[in-house]
Amino acid sequence: MEQNPQSPSDTASKSGLRRVAIDPVSRVEGHGKITLMLDAENHIHEARFHIVEFRGFEKFIQGRPYWEVPFFVQRLCGICPVSHQLAAAKAVDQLVGVENLTPTATKLRRMLHFGQVLQSHALHFFHLSSPDLLFGFGSDPKLRNIVGMLEKYPDLALKGVKLRKYGQQIIAAIAGKRIHGTATVPGGVNKALSLAEREILLADIDDILMWSQDAVMLNEQIHTAHAEHRGFAAINSNFLSMIGRGGELELYHGGLRARRSDGSRLFDQFDYRGYQQIIREEVRPWSYMKFPYLIELGRQQGWYRVGPLARVNNCDFISTPLAEAARKRFREFGNGDSVQDTLAYHWARMIEALHCAESIQDLLHDPDIAGTDLVADLGDKRREGIGVIEAPRGTLFHHYQIDEQGLIEKANLIVSTTSNNQAMNESVRSVANEYLDGNEISEGLLNHLEVAVRAYDPCLSCATHALGKMPLQVELLDANGTLLDRLSKGGNGRIERAA
Amino acid sequence: MEAKAETAANTINIDGQEIPFEHGQTIMDAAFAAGVYIPHLCHRPGLTPHGSCKLCTVDIRNRISASSTSDRRRQTKFTVDADSRSVSACTTPAAAGQQISSNTPALNEVRKTITQMLFIEGNHLCPSCEKSGDCTLQAVAYHLGMLDGHFPQFFPRREVDASHPTVMLDRDRCILCELCVRASREVDGKNVFAIAGRGTAAHLIVNSPSGKLADSDLETGDMAVHICPVGAILIKEQGYEVPIGRRTFDLHHLGEAGLEKVVLAKTVYRDE
Numbered sequence: 051m052e053q054n055p056q057s058p059s060d061t062a063s064k065s066g067l068r069r070v071a072i073d074p075v076s077r078v079e080g081h082g083k084i085t086l087m088l089d090a091e092n093h094i095h096e097a098r099f100h101i102v103e104f105r106g107f108e109k110f111i112q113g114r115p116y117w118e119v120p121f122f123v124q125r126l127c128g129i130c131p132v133s134h135q136l137a138a139a140k141a142v143d144q145l146v147g148v149e150n151l152t153p154t155a156t157k158l159r160r161m162l163h164f165g166q167v168l169q170s171h172a173l174h175f176f177h178l179s180s181p182d183l184l185f186g187f188g189s190d191p192k193l194r195n196i197v198g199m200l201e202k203y204p205d206l207a208l209k210g211v212k213l214r215k216y217g218q219q220i221i222a223a224i225a226g227k228r229i230h231g232t233a234t235v236p237g238g239v240n241k242a243l244s245l246a247e248r249e250i251l252l253a254d255i256d257d258i259l260m261w262s263q264d265a266v267m268l269n270e271q272i273h274t275a276h277a278e279h280r281g282f283a284a285i286n287s288n289f290l291s292m293i294g295r296g297g298e299l300e301l302y303h304g305g306l307r308a309r310r311s312d313g314s315r316l317f318d319q320f321d322y323r324g325y326q327q328i329i330r331e332e333v334r335p336w337s338y339m340k341f342p343y344l345i346e347l348g349r350q351q352g353w354y355r356v357g358p359l360a361r362v363n364n365c366d367f368i369s370t371p372l373a374e375a376a377r378k379r380f381r382e383f384g385n386g387d388s389v390q391d392t393l394a395y396h397w398a399r400m401i402e403a404l405h406c407a408e409s410i411q412d413l414l415h416d417p418d419i420a421g422t423d424l425v426a427d428l429g430d431k432r433r434e435g436i437g438v439i440e441a442p443r444g445t446l447f448h449h450y451q452i453d454e455q456g457l458i459e460k461a462n463l464i465v466s467t468t469s470n471n472q473a474m475n476e477s478v479r480s481v482a483n484e485y486l487d488g489n490e491i492s493e494g495l496l497n498h499l500e501v502a503v504r505a506y507d508p509c510l511s512c513a514t515h516a517l518g519k520m521p522l523q524v525e526l527l528d529a530n531g532t533l534l535d536r537l538s539k540g541g542n543g544r545i546e547r548a549a
Numbered sequence: 550m551e552a553k554a555e556t557a558a559n560t561i562n563i564d565g566q567e568i569p570f571e572h573g574q575t576i577m578d579a580a581f582a583a584g585v586y587i588p589h590l591c592h593r594p595g596l597t598p599h600g601s602c603k604l605c606t607v608d609i610r611n612r613i614s615a616s617s618t619s620d621r622r623r624q625t626k627f628t629v630d631a632d633s634r635s636v637s638a639c640t641t642p643a644a645a646g647q648q649i650s651s652n653t654p655a656l657n658e659v660r661k662t663i664t665q666m667l668f669i670e671g672n673h674l675c676p677s678c679e680k681s682g683d684c685t686l687q688a689v690a691y692h693l694g695m696l697d698g699h700f701p702q703f704f705p706r707r708e709v710d711a712s713h714p715t716v717m718l719d720r721d722r723c724i725l726c727e728l729c730v731r732a733s734r735e736v737d738g739k740n741v742f743a744i745a746g747r748g749t750a751a752h753l754i755v756n757s758p759s760g761k762l763a764d765s766d767l768e769t770g771d772m773a774v775h776i777c778p779v780g781a782i783l784i785k786e787q788g789y790e791v792p793i794g795r796r797t798f799d800l801h802h803l804g805e806a807g808l809e810k811v812v813l814a815k816t817v818y819r820d821e
């Protein structure tokens with residue numbers, strides 16, 4: 051294996067470093083776990099962020115009928131089930147030979163997805179991240195949560211709750227339920243939007259737009275006013291995202307675009323059904339999760355980031371005016387280049403939330419949205435389908451092969467957090483390098499590591515259940531693999547040091 | 550006793566309500582006719598009663614012994630209704646004067662436990678199951694206030710049979726009620742299904758040379774295809790077409806008169 055001195059966090063094969071086994075219990079309980087490994091000179095040599103694995107699902111799905119898959123896989127994630135349903139549904143459309151949905155079905159699916167992204171982004175910013183950003187990374191963890199937010203910034207916190215609720219309302223109107231609903235069927239959707247439902251959704255959209263704008267402004271101010279946010283957890287990465295036909299920001303359907311870390315384009319408008327020609331997934335012995343990379347750039351240099359930062363950087367424009375104006379300011383901040391700041395994820399995320407709100411408004415006024423032509427004519431059956439969508443956390447790949455009876459033979463999923471796997475490790479290493487002092491993990495270091503990881507909005511199970519109180523454990527190992535220190539923070543914010 | 554005096558020769562009493570019956574009817578038949586709901590899963594009017602799920606368990610007291618004594622032992626919990634016996638309503642003939650308890654906390658607790666066992670013995674993962682909202686097992690669980698499976702999950706992995714062009718069999722959801730077995734024999738005039746094995750090894754088999762549905766004479770229109778109370782026998786490629794809010798149990802409740810017909814009529818098939 052070629053070694054790259056530029057990327058010391060990929061040194062699994064280097065001697066003098068012991069591999070650390072992942073404690074499966076900590077995964078089940080939904081703890082995030084970070085292992086920092088020192089070299090002989092006591093510098094950070096490697097950083098590993100251990101995350102929950104998704105491979106199990108690919109096995110469970112085998113032998114299940116293809117039409118069940120969108121509803122089976124949406125149980126993968128408690129925050130973005132709709133994204134999984136839609137990615138799988140797009141693959142299923144191919145299995146039943148449908149290239150184009152009816153205008154109403156396309157628009158309903160798009161609106162469903164905008165609702166999903168809006169609610170996920172609102173949850174992430176207002177519940178999980180705004181406490182870090184508004185109270186400061188080092189502030190008392192007991193205050194640094196949604197409860198503290200409600201006390202100190204009641205107005206802002208309330209807007210967050212309502213934005214999220216609106217996204218859920220959209221989902222419920224189209225999928226029948228806020229969570230685990232059913233909207234898609236092969237080649238379309240199962241339910242028209244009634245005029246009454248449309249009226250109810252229209253009644254609140256002006257407020258939603260206003261609050262989304264406020265959220266963008268707030269994030270813009272936070273990021274531009276704090277110089278220390280710029281370089282925090284800094285890495286220089288490639289970016290991958292879906293892109294619309296005209297180069298616009300696109301969350302539901304389009305081609306793939308990748309930019310190198312220097313901003314140059316690697317490929318554009320690539321048909322995602324050929325994703326295996328451009329992305330390979332590397333397996334590493336210490337992690338259940340795979341490490342995807344862009345084949346053309348190679349295993350060492352090919353890792354990339356996905357999600358809001360990648361999308362807002364990658365696109366040429368946004369099709370809705372308010373979000374586009376916000377994107378331009380974002381671009382100016384980056385002097386016309388990609389913004390690499392890890393914490394700019396938050397800013398980009400709110401630009402997208404605003405785009406979702408605007409798009410929902412447009413769709414609600416579109417006559418097709420209340421149409422009743424819901425399912426396209428099915429074509430010839432196919433044995434393979436690949437569906438890709440931009441989930442809140444980034445590009446999401448669903449790939450299925452079925453047998454002649456319609457049962458899943460093989461499935462491959464690349465979830466967004468997997469794509470960000472290497473980037474999160476790099477960011478963690480960057481923070482550790484900056485904040486580790488001696489052989490002890492300080493509380494400040496733990497807090498900063500948490501902020502870095504959270505910028506990516508990884509879909510750890512703990513990120514959902516603890517609402518901002520992510521249980522996290524950090525371990526420090528020396529060059530021989532001996533444990534030097536271990537610090538953990540429980541869901542209640544209590545810090546404990548292992549003896 | 551007043552009740553004794555009012556009990557006519559051709560009525561039974563369920564939870565205090567006098568219900569007429571005709572000769573030859575079971576307790577379940579009489580209850581059905583009177584619109585009284587006794588929870589059940591393996592029963593369907595028109596098919597031979599089977600008495601296997603035990604959800605329809607009721608207690609019968611003989612009226613003479615019913616509360617006519619002041620024996621103090623009756624007040625201790627071990628000897629309550631020493632004269633009552635538990636029977637399956639679907640197989641027990643109605644007989645004049647039967648004093649029956651059905652909708653009692655104790656019996657519903659037993660029913661809930663039975664339902665929990667049915668859940669954990671199979672893979673009943675409602676959030677992704679296409680039968681959700683149309684599933685009688687799920688509706689019964691809601692009706693009984695079941696909140697979890699209580700017992701450890703079996704997670705069986707039995708064979709899925711998708712060989713038939715229009716019908717699929719997911720054995721991991723089968724609750725062995727034998728409704729399909731009886732419907733096939735008694736209504737469709739075929740003999741497509743049977744149960745083989747005993748205890749936890751019991752499973753549904755297909756009577757065809759290869760044991761596969763494709764080689765059986767099952768057709769989409771057969772009652773056996775539509776009668777399954779869970780998601781074990783399914784019409785292929787039709788799942789999730791009915792939106793949430795319009796599924797059977799979104800619109801109807803379990804005890805509703807004529808529900809059995811609604812359930813069967815709801816299944817529309819594409820090749821018609």
Ligand code: SF4
Nearest residue numbers: 723724726727729777
């Ligand atoms: S397949 Fe359905 S109808 Fe047949 S025995 Fe099993 S649960 Fe009953």
Ligand code: FES
Nearest residue numbers: 589600602603639
């Ligand atoms: S309905 Fe009577 S035993 Fe099943």
